[in-house]
Amino acid sequence: MTDTPAPRVFRSMDDVYGDTFDDDEVEAALNESLSPRSLNELLFDLVAEAGLPPGSTVLDVGAREGRHSFELSRRFGFTVRGVEPVRRHLDNAARDLAALVVEEPEVAARVRIDEGVAEKLADPSGSVDLIWCKDVLVHVEDLETAFAEFRRVLKPGGRAVVYQMTATDWLTPAEAAFMWPPAGIHAGSLDPQRIEAAITGAGLTVAQCIQLHGEARERSEEDGVASSSKQLLWVSRMLRNREAFVERFGTVAYEYVLTDSLWGVYQMIGKLNPRIYVLSA
Template structure:
């Protein structure tokens, strides 16, 4: 039985345990460093997966979206996905973003792709979508939800604009147990990210509370996830730049200015979190459940004339 010393929450190994660990460490390390690299080539193998644009782009079609459907891209930014979805699905699209500068760039892209007949751009935010109740078939939220202040209110708003039976996709960052609260706060503050949105449990509860059933959930980094994203070696660039910037802080600050230095450091660190498994991206595919009376109406019988379906 191993003895452990407790200092606060942390378990410290005893002297004899530490000696065993040091021995185990070098027993592994020296032969590992001395071995021919080819013996360990498998350590550099790519973990698999697909580009996110590919597997996320398939979701609306899988949920029945096509010509004649209406999709809203909430937080559409510069309109990259909006245009790609428009070309892929042939549906009508609404791009919503709170920033005028983003909408202008999105408009340019829409014109360039000659999609202006099917794409409308509107200034607005997820907390108050510029859309009628039950007016869209699909709500698309990609990499925007971490900026949301009122989690439950925003999700309720998405449910409001969805037609009964309509679907939603949300892809946003969630934290793992490796993420320390202090480092998380430092980085998220600077990037305008609401720390609470990193709670997978809180997000899931908020979806379910407004009648958005979770049809699929997976992360972009977990082995075996249907949404496993291909590993991009370019992510390491964030780590290298972060390290270089910290070593020549005064030179870099003089060139960039303090604010830009702080933003870029936080942005690099945010991406390093993903590399280290402190965060991942959660992908939720959701369906707005039809109420019992809506199901009756669709079936053509007057409300209340049939018993409720099991499980409602």
């Protein structure tokens, strides 16, 4: 699938409703699974491919509440430092880490979560074996500085696994202007050309680029989680019942949840295309 829509051709009524194709055959083909991969398992597999030994130093940029930091320690025996700018996430991470100390003390001993931002990392130069950065950099306007920091802290030959949402040509400027401001998303940070220019400008090499399109969302539907179906239902309800929702929860909540719900739906219909970049220093 390309990110640029193909030119549309006007079809006659016979083309559309005649015997051009078999409806049942098309429907049967669409009901066949494309065997979508689990996003997190794909990301962890890419980490495993780096072949790093236990004790390797990992930086989780945008760690949120520490879930991935904990799992990187648990699965691979890595020493993980997470950095996160949002106070609520930091407080929740501290709570969850305290619980982990009781439940899995060896895992917890290898993890810490600190306040910090991608553009100004506290780690010494050349001190990190691997950077994990999932779904974070859309909130960072200065990608050039962020990737320069990644390059600075990575050891020679170090790797970064970066999951990043990108916009396609199917997303109109009007949709972007409506969607991104309420969620604190910088439109330029979803531009794949700018992302990749910032990567290479920082002296990093793109070892792999995996374009997922709606794959992870398909997996959710096929697993019965149906997160995108649920979000589509929410969008319809929010558009029909805006006044009541705003009165009950406020404008900030309304605008954010609407954007967050469309975030999933737009992946399914080709307006957003998540990518995984594996970078090498």
